[in-house]
Amino acid sequence: MSSTGLGAFWENLRNLPRNLRESVLRHGRPVSDRGRSLAVFSNLFLHIHATRSNVRSLRFSTTLGLGVASFSLFLILLVTGILLMVYYAPSTSLAYNSIKDIHFVVPTGRLIRNIHRWAAHLMVIAVLLHMCRVFYTSAYKAPREFNWMLGMALFVLTLALSFTGYLLPWDQLAYWAITIGANIAASPRELTDALGITQVFDPGGIQKQLLLGASEVGQDALIRFYLLHVIVLPLALAALAGVHFWRIRKDGGLAKPGVQQTAAGKGASVTAAAAAPEDSPTKSFGLMCVVRDRSPATNQTVEDTVPSWPHLMRAELLIFMITMLLSVVLGLWLDAPLKEMANPAIPENPAKAPWYFLGLQEMVSYSAFMGGLIIPAIVVFGLTLIPYLDREPEDVGSYLSAPGAKRVAAWSLFIGAVGAVTAVAVPVNFGWLRNWFPDIDQLVIIAINPGSLLTAVYAAWSIIVLKRSGSTRMAAIALFSCFVIGFIILTWVGTYFRGPNWDFYWSPAQWPVH
Amino acid sequence: MPGRLEEEALPRRDFLGLAGLWAAAVAVVGSIAGMMRLPMPSVLPEGGHRFRVGRPEELPAGTEQVLPEQKVLLSSTPEGIAAISLVCTHLGCIVARTENGFACPCHGSVFANDGRVIGGPAPSGLKWLEVSQAIDGRLVVNGGRQVESGSYFKV
Known part of the structure; x- marks a missing residue:
């Protein structure tokens, strides 16, 4: 009895690495097309991708990698941002010195802060270019209208994150940017003052007080912008980005020439050619895309597609590595600016x-x-x-x-x-x-x-x-x-x-x- | 009264379900509105707006003094003493004193010597603040109270 128990134990110990791997991955090596589909399909992080990708969508010239680059930069910003939070103190008396500590004392602090700053700039550029690419290829047309709308929301969030970010060092740029930003929020007063109704109806004043928590820029304002920058806006951006990606698939993948799409998007039969044949595979097979004929979802033949694992993953990883390289090189080469400590008495001239x-x-x-x-x-x-x-x-x-x-x-x-x-x-x-x-x-x-x-x-x-x-x-x-x-x-x-x-x-x- | 077999205009279950949904929606909107009460400050952290400046004797007619901390220009003329706020009425930057007025570094508003706007985006002139005298003889400026421009405090 004990010897067999011991034998089973040794057996389990010997098989531990394999059993561990199988319990996590739940599929064999992705050597067949079915295995490659499973690799994508059975992974929480990968399954937002289709199991097969259109060859054209994988070409660099189709997307210029701008969407993936934007999200890669967001990930870089997330990681470097968390690292910066280790030392940053959101207090008007400590913030500036904590940034100086990060820059001059903390090991690798200067590089991490530089990467955070330049990745933020790159993200603004990538998002803008991504918007131009989508617009000029008319990829916003039905059924992708809503995804364009989500993209606009992500664009605004990116700018809001940039704005709230450069307020935190509490240098001259930060202080006067908060002042100007809060007064822009209060600028409906220009209209209400001119009409003489500010006493009874003051939306500008309400907005300014909500942003600053006071009538002047100070500790309350800093903590509010910090809260927005590290929690509220990144959470909102991550959630909306998730929907944005999900919608790409639900709307039938990337926009492709020669494919007429209906507003119904994925799953809608479009043309006679797309109708499922008599011996059409079962739904689970359909999801795995081990189909012979045209799939009704995208109206494309299987020959136009390749398994997402490894082709799409490789393309995405490449874009990620390029953005990473760019951010790191910029971070090594250029220092993120830090102006003099905030001085409420004198703005810089010019204050840009x-x-x-x-x-x-x-x-x-x-x-x-x-x-x-x-x-x-x-x-x-x-x-x-x-x-x-x-x-x-x-x-x-x-x-x-x-x-x-x-x-x-x-x-x-x-x-x-x-x-x-x-x-x-x-x-x-x-x-x-x-x-x-x-x-x-x-x-x-x-x-x-x-x-x-x-x-x-x-x-x-x-x-x-x-x-x-x-x-x-x-x-x-x-x-x-x-x-x-x-x-x-x-x-x-x-x-x-x-x-x-x-x-x-x-x-x-x-x-x-x- | 409709018979039992006639179809109701709005089935009872639908009505109850919709009523429940609307109640939930009202509750969510109401609690969001209620939550906005928290970030809206009911007490402002700043202290009073009144601050003491020098004695009138230290400011003979024809001189002026910039108080950077208080963001105020004290100007003494034969007519009396005035306090002009240096906070730009456009977006709150601090204007600099120039030879014949004030200039804002942020968006280029230009003001005349008496604070009138003569250029740039500022919607109104620089504020004139109330000046008074404390019992100890020092001048007191009330940063929270605007007075008509051109009203001087006579010592």
Whole structure:
């Protein structure tokens, strides 16, 4: 009895490595197509992928890897962010010194902080480029409208995370950015003051108090922004990113040319060719995609696809490694900026936001309420609604494939650029309404300023394109291209041509010395 | 009264189910609204807005003094003493005193000597604050109370 018990024990001990592996993986080596499907299918983290991927979706040129790059950067930010939290103290008296400790004392602290900062910048770039790629390949068309909307929410969250992030070091940039941000939140007062109703109706004041927890920037504000940056916004972003990825599959995978999709998305039979044959495999086999014929979900033949394991995994890993390499190289090469300690008495001159907000700063320098709240809201809502307002059936998945699309895009970039340059050049050279009519009503300035006029010109151009082409897709291309070039030019101006007192200078060498 | 076999317009079960759903929705919305009471400060952490500055004798007519801590410019003229807030009315940056007025470093608002806006995005002029005198003879500025621009405190 005891000897057999001992024998079984030895046997189990000998088989321990294999049994451990089998209890975790639950399938053999992925040598067959079925095994490869199982590898994806039976893994919680991988099963968000389809078991088979379209060859075209795997090509680098299809996506440029931008979505995966954005999420990779989010993961890098998550890990480096947790590491930074080990030493960071969210207190107005300790924050600045804790960042200095991280930078100068903590082993690898400087590199981790640099990576965190540059990965954040890269994420903004990747998300913007991803948005452009999806737009110009009309990958937002039905049934992918909702995923475009989720993407816009993720874009706003990315910017919100960036904003709340650079507030935490409590240096000059942080302090004045919080001050300006909170006052932009309070800027509906510009309107309510002009109407004389702030006493009874003050949404701006409520927003500012909710953000700051006080009427001035201080400890309460820091802890609130810290809370947003480390918990609220990352959780929201992770949850929405999950839905975003899930929807890619539910909407039938990446947009591909030659595939007409219905609003029903995955699982809907589209054409006669897609109807399941008499001897169609069972559902579980269908899920495993070991099918012979066209799968009804994506209307593609099996020959167009390869197993996601290892092809898709390899592609994703490659993108992840490239983003990682880029972040680490930037982190080794360039130090993340840290300005002087926050000084509530004197802002820097010029007090510039990070580059991605300089277009916004340019807008805000015309009117806080219009440039800081109304125009950004119009832009975000306008972009979000694009797939609902442009529902033309179109071949999706290739760049500007509709006839005339490239011409419309080129003209829109040109007109958008001329508009943006004019919007900057006129007030720089001639001043604006306040300089001409010192007693002008504030309501007029809110309504008519270079920012609102530029927005109106873009909208008007888009309507002209709509009327002339009769195509909502062309109008969408016109509007989106104007937005892209306007964003680039205003950001460029804010970065390179604005100096002390937000005056225009051709180069920093001309800045007055003081 | 409808007969037992006639179909009701809204079946009883559906009605009860919908009532339950709506009750749950109201409860969720209500508790979210209730939760927003917590982050909304009911007591502001800042102290009073009044602060004492120098004696009037230290500020003869024709001089002025910038108090960076208090973000105020004290200006003494033959008409009296005025306190002009240096907080930009645009987005809260601190304006710098220039030769003939004030300039904001953040978004380029320009103000005249008396605080009037003469350029840039600021929606209104710099605030003039209430000045009074304490019993010990020192001047007191009330940062929380705005007065008509051009109203000087006569010692």
